[in-house]
Amino acid sequence: MHPRIGLSGLALAALLMFPGGVGAGAQLDPDQGRDILNRSCTMCHDMRRIETQAMDSETWLATINQMLDNGAELSTIEQLILLDYLVRNHGPIPDGDGRDLLLNRCTVCHDLERIREHRGTPELWQDAVQAMLNEGAYLTDPEYAILIEYLSEHFGPDND
Ligand code: HEC
Numbered sequence: 001m002h003p004r005i006g007l008s009g010l011a012l013a014a015l016l017m018f019p020g021g022v023g024a025g026a027q028l029d030p031d032q033g034r035d036i037l038n039r040s041c042t043m044c045h046d047m048r049r050i051e052t053q054a055m056d057s058e059t060w061l062a063t064i065n066q067m068l069d070n071g072a073e074l075s076t077i078e079q080l081i082l083l084d085y086l087v088r089n090h091g092p093i094p095d096g097d098g099r100d101l102l103l104n105r106c107t108v109c110h111d112l113e114r115i116r117e118h119r120g121t122p123e124l125w126q127d128a129v130q131a132m133l134n135e136g137a138y139l140t141d142p143e144y145a146i147l148i149e150y151l152s153e154h155f156g157p158d159n160d
């Protein structure tokens with residue numbers, strides 16, 4: 001069994017390895033986290049389990065520990081690199097009616113990062129989501145309305 005990184009381990013790692021804090025990952029090769037994910041996290045379930053999550057570092061840490069209990073094999077350093085990767089690429093998004101739609105329907109062809117980087121007025125989001133429907137995304141009319149409201153509220157021009 002591999003040693004676990006607890007929350008104190010997390011704080012230590014943040015100081016020693018990631019001066020910008022876990023989540024900043026200044027010196028990490030982003031591909032390394034993805035490699036670990038592909039190698040260690042897809043033998044029991046597919047990637048959808050992970051792609052449809054948006055969680056903070058504590059919850060990702062708890063999930064990694066839960067997966068180690070399930071039988072996942074990760075060295076301590078791999079746990080740290082993976083944690084950093086997950087927090088950066090699958091970090092939290094605001095609660096709201098559109099959250100599940102965003103996580104389930106909008107992560108099929110690309111990850112949430114594509115959406116997180118985007119800010120828009122309701123009109124721009126309508127255009128963007130319409131373009132995604134043309135690409136093959138699936139939303140019913142009521143779901144479309146819910147998602148546009150969610151995106152406009154949380155990913156509007158005035159949100160950080
Ligand atoms: C040895 C098998 C196994 C491996 C390897 C594994 N998982 Fe899992 N995973 C499971 C099982 C079983 C469940 C569903 C039951 C549970 O939640 O423990 C699950 C569920 C999940 C969930 C959904 C949890 C929820 O509450 O809905 C996430 C997220 C997840 N795994 C992430 C990962 C990540 C990240 C890795 C790589 C570190 C990983 N898994 C590797 C067995 C595994």
Ligand code: HEC
Pocket residue numbers: 102105106107108109110114115118128129132135136137138139
């Ligand atoms: C069927 C595949 C697919 C699905 C599902 C999908 N997208 Fe996309 N998305 C794409 C493709 C392909 C691109 C790249 C298009 C381009 O660069 O012109 C993209 C790019 C984007 C971009 C960046 C656009 C830009 O100008 O940079 C945003 C924002 C986006 N998608 C949002 C969403 C949202 C919101 C959803 C859920 C409704 C979604 N996507 C679902 C295929 C998809």
